[in-house]
Amino acid sequence: MKGVILTLNAGSSSLKFALFPPEGDTPLATGLVDRIGADGMMKLKDSGGGALPLPQGGDYTTHTQSLATALAALEMSFPGLTVAAVGHRVVHGGPDFAAPIRVDQTVLAALDRFSPFAPLHQPHNLAGIRAAIETFPEALQVACFDTAFHRGHSFENDAFALPRTYYDKGVRRYGFHGLSYDYVSGHLAEIDPDLARGRVVIAHLGNGASMCALKDGRSVTSTMGFSALDGLAMGTRCGQIDPGALLYLMQQEGMDGDAISDLLYKRSGLLGLSGLSHDMRQLEAADTPEARQAIGYFIARIRRELGGLAAVLGGIDALIFTAGIGENSPAVRAAVCEGMDWLGLTVDATRNAQNAPVVSDDGGKVRVMVLPTNEELVIARAARRLAVGSERPAA
Ligand code: ADP
Numbered sequence: 001m002k003g004v005i006l007t008l009n010a011g012s013s014s015l016k017f018a019l020f021p022p023e024g025d026t027p028l029a030t031g032l033v034d035r036i037g038a039d040g041m042m043k044l045k046d047s048g049g050g051a052l053p054l055p056q057g058g059d060y061t062t063h064t065q066s067l068a069t070a071l072a073a074l075e076m077s078f079p080g081l082t083v084a085a086v087g088h089r090v091v092h093g094g095p096d097f098a099a100p101i102r103v104d105q106t107v108l109a110a111l112d113r114f115s116p117f118a119p120l121h122q123p124h125n126l127a128g129i130r131a132a133i134e135t136f137p138e139a140l141q142v143a144c145f146d147t148a149f150h151r152g153h154s155f156e157n158d159a160f161a162l163p164r165t166y167y168d169k170g171v172r173r174y175g176f177h178g179l180s181y182d183y184v185s186g187h188l189a190e191i192d193p194d195l196a197r198g199r200v201v202i203a204h205l206g207n208g209a210s211m212c213a214l215k216d217g218r219s220v221t222s223t224m225g226f227s228a229l230d231g232l233a234m235g236t237r238c239g240q241i242d243p244g245a246l247l248y249l250m251q252q253e254g255m256d257g258d259a260i261s262d263l264l265y266k267r268s269g270l271l272g273l274s275g276l277s278h279d280m281r282q283l284e285a286a287d288t289p290e291a292r293q294a295i296g297y298f299i300a301r302i303r304r305e306l307g308g309l310a311a312v313l314g315g316i317d318a319l320i321f322t323a324g325i326g327e328n329s330p331a332v333r334a335a336v337c338e339g340m341d342w343l344g345l346t347v348d349a350t351r352n353a354q355n356a357p358v359v360s361d362d363g364g365k366v367r368v369m370v371l372p373t374n375e376e377l378v379i380a381r382a383a384r385r386l387a388v389g390s391e392r393p394a395a
Helices: 063-077 105-112 122-135 164-168 178-191 243-251 257-266 269-274 280-285 289-313 323-328 330-337 349-353 375-391
Strands: 004-010 015-020 029-034 041-046 083-090 140-145 199-205 209-215 218-222 318-322 367-370
Touching: 004 122, 004 375, 015 063, 015 375, 029 063, 041 063, 063 122, 083 122, 083 375, 105 122, 122 140, 140 178, 140 375, 178 199, 178 209, 178 318, 178 375, 199 289, 199 323, 209 289, 218 289, 243 257, 269 280, 269 289, 280 289, 289 330, 318 323, 318 330, 323 330, 330 349, 330 367
Parallel strands: 004 083, 083 140, 199 318, 318 367
Antiparallel strands: 004 015, 015 029, 029 041, 199 209, 209 218
């Protein structure tokens, strides 16, 4: 295949991107445009983490302008760039999209229909695709879904106990962070195929956080449900909440949908409980009772979900921590595993302090691991696979 692969992860006000060579897993460059709008800015690094030059007076006012500026910056460091395919992170693939897909106008229209399912994410993901079609009309556009990894769930892990008609309308437990689970479980299969065939729980603990139970490398159930709000408490999202509390907020406090959405997505979680920050590093450094309680709540939910997921799997063989907090916070990992020897979990303090790939004791029944995630690579591989496939002459 000729040409490079560009991956795009378009958020409400940010655009993460990476440039992958025609072959190989190491990106040539990774970049981030932050605060798209009046005070947007870009960071761009080479494969070794060194800063790459940026164009003077770059325009970051819209997603399309940001992409154009990102491309101009990439052209400066990699002249004569030909983009064979653009791989997009798309949060929602609805009930039907269970694998990466080539995007055309029909697919784009289908994905638009899922925007009400994820109003804070999906429209931005699709804006990124439209911007990329405009910028690279010749390149293959590939959508990779956060929901796809979970599409094989059994009915009881896919449904809510509501009248059937809502299930038929798409009100289901989709699960998210699928690209991350795909990467981590695939990596485990490479380094320890026997373990990957067993009962594995992956804890993706970043600004967004969820856990997934896997058997034989496939998702059995996830802590996230219809939206990216359910399950664990997160940086600014509430996690599991009694729906009765929402009825109270609507009926007694007079909050409407927009106000509740703002509360649950942006003002809750670690930020809401601590009153200080959504950021785990800042909370670990802060010495306030509220910060300690926020971390305590975060950990308590993880432990509770771990028990539930272990019950679903009938025991666990491995617990894997990933994403910003999971990869970097020995304190969180230790607190999650403390007193869990009844489940076979033990942690070696020295290995844990080093963020070592295996942090459990040698004699521990459950392998406790730290495996960095790499969602961009999952997207790049999928885009490359489809691009190579589309080059083949028809049989
Ligand atoms: P996102 O979901 O935005 O991709 P990340 O996976 O980058 O998020 O995770 C961000 C979280 O990881 C933040 O809460 C941050 O404080 C936390 N984090 C990063 N490094 C550390 C560290 N050394 N110790 C504790 N938490 C950390």
